[in-house]
Amino acid sequence: MMSEENKYCSRCGKLISTPEGDYFSHIKILYCDECRKEVEREQTRQRVAELKKRKKQKDKFRDEELEQLRVLTEQLKEEVELLREGNQAMREENGLLRMQNQSLREENGLLKEKNRLLRIRMQQLTTEINTSGTITQIRRRVK
Numbered sequence: 001m002m003s004e005e006n007k008y009c010s011r012c013g014k015l016i017s018t019p020e021g022d023y024f025s026h027i028k029i030l031y032c033d034e035c036r037k038e039v040e041r042e043q044t045r046q047r048v049a050e051l052k053k054r055k056k057q058k059d060k061f062r063d064e065e066l067e068q069l070r071v072l073t074e075q076l077k078e079e080v081e082l083l084r085e086g087n088q089a090m091r092e093e094n095g096l097l098r099m100q101n102q103s104l105r106e107e108n109g110l111l112k113e114k115n116r117l118l119r120i121r122m123q124q125l126t127t128e129i130n131t132s133g134t135i136t137q138i139r140r141r142v143k
């Protein structure tokens with residue numbers, strides 16, 4: 001049985017406990033006082049180093065996220081700028097189309113007026129022809 005044997009420090013090999021002493025502390029003991037302190041210091045150093053490493057990774061991750069957000073913001077700004085330019089171009093085109101529409105409407109009004117005058121002129125001519133009886137003669141000639 002291990003507990004029946006003398007125990008030696010796992011680090012420096014010094015005798016640290018004999019089976020005659022307290023059973024539980026004999027079972028538990030691994031190091032001499034000096035080495036135990038040193039081992040505890042070492043473990044503390046490792047924990048601190050581990051924490052620092054994790055913090056560094058966290059910071060790195062956060063920095064990367066910030067960088068990605070910065071890039072994304074930049075892209076969105078460019079997109080907004082493009083949309084604004086597109087909007088401006090469409091507004092200008094819309095203005096031109098409105099002007100074109102306006103002049104077509106005016107042209108249409110002029111043509112309507114011209115048409116109205118021509119119709120009146122045609123009626124006058126028809127009346128003149130009917131009155132002189134020429135229309136009957138023309139109809140006969142055509143048949």
Ligand SMILES: [Zn+2]
Binds near residue numbers: 010012031036
């Ligand atoms: Zn020791």
